[in-house]
Amino acid sequence: MEAGGLADASHGETGLSDTVGTAPQPQTPTRRIDVLDLARGLALFAMATYHFSWDLELFGYLDPGTSTHGPLKLYARAIAASFLFLAGVSLVLAHGKGVRPSAFAKRIGMVAGAAALISLATYFATPDSFIFFGILHAIAAASIVGLAFLRLPAPLTVLSGILCIAVPLVYRNEAFNPAWLSWIGLFTVPPRSNDFVPLLPWLGPFLIGMGVTRAALSRGLTERLAAIEPGDSPVARATRFCGRHSLAFYLLHQPVLLSLVWAASQVAPPTPVDPLPAFVAECETGCSANNSAAFCQRFCGCVTDELLSRGLFQPYVSGQITQETDARIPAIAEQCTAQSR
Structure with a gap:
């Protein structure tokens, strides 16, 4: 699932050249915006829960x-x-006055590299549902697309x-169902993955x-945010620290x-789980992408x-x-599809 704010830039830069166009850009703050680090840290803690x-x-x-x-x-x-x-906030704060290619490439390289590492690890751990386009993949792709919107x-x-x-x-179309296109987000049948965050x-x-x-930069709101002191308690400091090191937190917490x-589980093993509810739930989830809830209940009940x-x-x-x-499995699916109409 979900981690984020990983394109980390809670503070702006000064002295940046205007690399695209000539329209004057609003000044970015020179102080780090601690409340954004705090917000990112809180989001990370929520993700961990x-x-x-x-x-x-x-x-x-x-x-x-x-x-x-x-x-x-x-x-x-x-x-x-x-x-x-x-x-998205971080991308504008870091590159709002002009893209700094080396800094952007370094950040994208870190996020994309971490995404590739997660794909590789989950492919060996859970090959049937490995993470091929999770939250890190989505942030890297969105950051690249976001460059077109900076101005x-x-x-x-x-x-x-x-x-x-x-x-x-x-709008959805079956043409987007293959794994190499499903990441766009217009599929009719969602792929199996432990963390799937399509671009759309x-x-x-x-x-x-x-x-x-x-909009906030043009109205000077970021300077006001930078002036806010979010507190200096141990909890606040720890939260901001995690927010400033969000990628490391994401990779290590799981x-x-x-x-x-x-x-x-070695000390107090859980009660053995009946696989039937999980099977029905997974069946209805996959079915609901392209069918009504009533149909999916009938279909999955029939298959079960x-x-x-x-x-x-x-x-x-x-x-x-x-x-x-x-061959009996697709025959059952075909039979239950006809009976559930």
């Missing part, structure tokens, strides 16, 4: 589907939106962000963050959390009943048989 719930579910301490449905699903989306919004008027950038959010709600709609909050920051949950009645449920969920290796 969500991932902790995911880890508890993975080890069987929470019911299957807990972290991907209901309030926790909304929580995860709010966290992702906040990270991408803050990343556009703030209202136009905000409007573009809103359109990015709206387009997937009104998630470019939306990034561009909105850019537009809001340009191994730490997984290790803690694993250690707890057929698999159980034929003694195929355990072999299927354990991976002993698949729809590619056993």
